[in-house]
Amino acid sequence: xTTEQLDRALAGEPRWVARLLTLLEGAWSPEVAAxxxxxxxxxxxxxxxxxxxxxxxxxxxxxxxxxxxxxxxxSRIAVLAFDPSSPFTGGALLGDRIRMMGRGDDPGVFIRSxxxxxxxxxxxxxxxxxxxxxxxxxxxxxxxxxxxxxxxxVDVAGLADTVVVVLAPGFGDEIxxxxxxxxxxxxxxxxxxxxxxGADRVVASLHDATDGxxxxxxxxxxxxxxxxxxxxxxxxxxxxxxxxxxxxxAHRRALLEEAVREQLWAHFRATHAEALDGAMAQVTAGAxxxxxxxxALLEEAxxxx
Amino acid sequence: xTTEQLDRALAGEPRWVARLLTLLEGAWSPEVAAxxxxxxxxxxxxxxxxxxxxxxxxxxxxxxxxxxxxxxxxSRIAVLAFDPSSPFTGGALLGDRIRMMGRGDDPGVFIRSxxxxxxxxxxxxxxxxxxxxxxxxxxxxxxxxxxxxxxxxVDVAGLADTVVVVLAPGFGDEIxxxxxxxxxxxxxxxxxxxxxxGADRVVASLHDATDGxxxxxxxxxxxxxxxxxxxxxxxxxxxxxxxxxxxxxAHRRALLEEAVREQLWAHFRATHAEALDGAMAQVTAGAxxxxxxxxALLEEAxxxx
Numbered sequence: 001x002t003t004e005q006l007d008r009a010l011a012g013e014p015r016w017v018a019r020l021l022t023l024l025e026g027a028w029s030p031e032v033a034a035x036x037x038x039x040x041x042x043x044x045x046x047x048x049x050x051x052x053x054x055x056x057x058x059x060x061x062x063x064x065x066x067x068x069x070x071x072x073x074x075s076r077i078a079v080l081a082f083d084p085s086s087p088f089t090g091g092a093l094l095g096d097r098i099r100m101m102g103r104g105d106d107p108g109v110f111i112r113s114x115x116x117x118x119x120x121x122x123x124x125x126x127x128x129x130x131x132x133x134x135x136x137x138x139x140x141x142x143x144x145x146x147x148x149x150x151x152x153x154v155d156v157a158g159l160a161d162t163v164v165v166v167l168a169p170g171f172g173d174e175i176x177x178x179x180x181x182x183x184x185x186x187x188x189x190x191x192x193x194x195x196x197x198g199a200d201r202v203v204a205s206l207h208d209a210t211d212g213x214x215x216x217x218x219x220x221x222x223x224x225x226x227x228x229x230x231x232x233x234x235x236x237x238x239x240x241x242x243x244x245x246x247x248x249x250a251h252r253r254a255l256l257e258e259a260v261r262e263q264l265w266a267h268f269r270a271t272h273a274e275a276l277d278g279a280m281a282q283v284t285a286g287a288x289x290x291x292x293x294x295x296a297l298l299e300e301a302x303x304x305x
Numbered sequence: 306x307t308t309e310q311l312d313r314a315l316a317g318e319p320r321w322v323a324r325l326l327t328l329l330e331g332a333w334s335p336e337v338a339a340x341x342x343x344x345x346x347x348x349x350x351x352x353x354x355x356x357x358x359x360x361x362x363x364x365x366x367x368x369x370x371x372x373x374x375x376x377x378x379x380s381r382i383a384v385l386a387f388d389p390s391s392p393f394t395g396g397a398l399l400g401d402r403i404r405m406m407g408r409g410d411d412p413g414v415f416i417r418s419x420x421x422x423x424x425x426x427x428x429x430x431x432x433x434x435x436x437x438x439x440x441x442x443x444x445x446x447x448x449x450x451x452x453x454x455x456x457x458x459v460d461v462a463g464l465a466d467t468v469v470v471v472l473a474p475g476f477g478d479e480i481x482x483x484x485x486x487x488x489x490x491x492x493x494x495x496x497x498x499x500x501x502x503g504a505d506r507v508v509a510s511l512h513d514a515t516d517g518x519x520x521x522x523x524x525x526x527x528x529x530x531x532x533x534x535x536x537x538x539x540x541x542x543x544x545x546x547x548x549x550x551x552x553x554x555a556h557r558r559a560l561l562e563e564a565v566r567e568q569l570w571a572h573f574r575a576t577h578a579e580a581l582d583g584a585m586a587q588v589t590a591g592a593x594x595x596x597x598x599x600x601a602l603l604e605e606a607x608x609x610x
Contacts, residue, residue, distance in 0.1 A: 028596055036594035044591055125596065132594065249589040256588045257570075259599035260581070264569040265562075267603065276565070283561045284554040286349055289341035289437065291333055291430065294564035298572065 024129040042136035047237040050160030051145045057168040058192040061220040063145050069230035074140035078110040081145040157185030158251040162236045166190045169198030189215035317443050329434040347441035352542040355465030356450045362473040363497040366525035374535035379445035383415040386450040462490030463556040467541045471495045474503030494520035
């Protein structure tokens with residue numbers, strides 16, 4: 001990407017923002033580095049809102065509604081939707097969805113679908129690059145939609161200023177399973193499809209599982225309760241600047257640690273391929289345990305390096 | 306641990322096996338290294354059986370029943386139960402459970418409960434050390450029980466020769482959420498509490514979600530179907546030696562990579578503490594992005610080292 005093209009992305013031209021994001025979804029390169037070094041100091045103004053929950057609770061419909069509400073107040077909104085299963089970006093499908101909601105021609109709304117398997121640099125680093133970029137080019141709010149299965153809910157928890165966990169009737173049994181990770185990271189709970197039978201039970205289960213959190217009962221399909229939820233989300237961002245700064249700092253430190261770990265390994269693997277193959281063979285044969293083999297490998301590398 | 310004490314553990318004395326496992330749950334040390342180097346070449350004979358599934362499906366009761374069935378055929382069985390939530394080992398509770406089932410005095414059964422937070426070396430490495438040890442000291446089958454939430458199902462999938470995924474009526478809605486990780490790692494599916502209403506629906510959902518897998522319908526409470534499940538588990542181990550060897554080799558390679566990554570990071574952090582602090586400060590302040598900061602840090606370390 002040329003400096004001029006990056007300028008146009010920074011000026012907010014959607015076409016060049018999209019191209020920039022495509023670059024940043026790829027592997028680390030001098031081009032990625034140059035872009036990130038320019039973008040990073042410009043970021044920090046947007047509210048990053050994570051929306052997570054099991055498949056089937058209606059996250060996408062809720063995100064559409066939230067975009068509509070936030071647009072009453074903010075001029076530019078971005079949506080990043082992470083799809084854990086599709087090997088391709090679901091961009092077309094998402095585009096259809098948004099057109100249905102009548103927001104296809106709204107120049108204040110930018111939507112991007114990211115296939116989890118498409119990124120070369122690890123989900124949390126990719127997501128962080130994209131969020132930093134959308135923030136730097138001037139979006140006021142960035143909604144990050146992920147399925148809360150596996151590690152993605154942890155990623156979104158670190159990335160987002162405000163984490164919204166969504167459940168729905170029929171998902172009461174899942175609360176115990178979710179307890180390990182997702183519940184602890186939530187800033188706000190939503191019970192969607194609150195007009196369906198069983199909503200009361202999910203609200204009560206959440207209340208019990210979280211030492212008394214009061215979920216927002218909404219219906220994304222009808223819009224009921226979404227305005228109030230939006231106010232709560234905006235309020236969460238505004239209420240405690242010190243806590244927000246601490247949260248962002250912790251996330252950045254974790255990203256740095258991960259990047260150092262990753263680059264140490266990449267460099268070691270490239271420079272000690274033969275010794276690593278030898279150790280792999282020994283460990284595979286059961287001649288030595290993996291940790292001893294690793295210690296011997298690194299000891300040897302240090303003595304020779 | 307002295308050589309003599311290790312000899313007694315290797316001779317199968319439960320007291321010294323238990324002490325050895327306590328040592329191996331701790332941080333890496335010369336003592337851990339010495340033990341693992343002696344134990345590793347002796348392992349590889351046992352069948353490692355992973356039993357995983359959401360909380361509440363009756364995994365523990367099923368494991369008790371499987372132990373009883375396996376004892377008809379095998380002389381020594383070990384159970385490793387990983388508890389994701391308890392900060393302390395649930396040893397006493399588990400002991401009570403086993404005594405209730407009438408196996409408290411069976412010298413052929415060894416039970417160990419491991420709190421996920423108690424291990425210093427990462428869950429998968431700790432689990433791998435303990436399984437290798439129980440295998441080396443002569444257990445014929447090792448049952449590894451974990452809650453399939455977060456990453457533990459992935460760990461058990463790599464560790465186990467045979468992965469048994471357990472569901473129960475009322476958990477049909479969870480199948481879609483599980484799909485991302487647990488379903489793909491399963492060798493055998495079990496629908497427990499098959500005598501309760503809704504079991505047919507879970508069997509059908511599993512069948513659909515897995516391109517036609519036929520789950521074993523059992524009742525751990527009554528024992529119904531457990532003998533047949535046990536035969537299927539034993540059969541899975543016996544049927545394809547090449548596939549088993551490939552699976553174990555892949556797991557060992559993954560463990561070596563993880564150990565190298567971990568030790569590279571530990572060494573870097575210890576030897577470049579000051580430079581790392583400087584980079585952390587820059588990244589926290591938003592002056593540079595984490596990946597560029599990591600690259601600069603490593604470049605500088607290489608030029609100075």
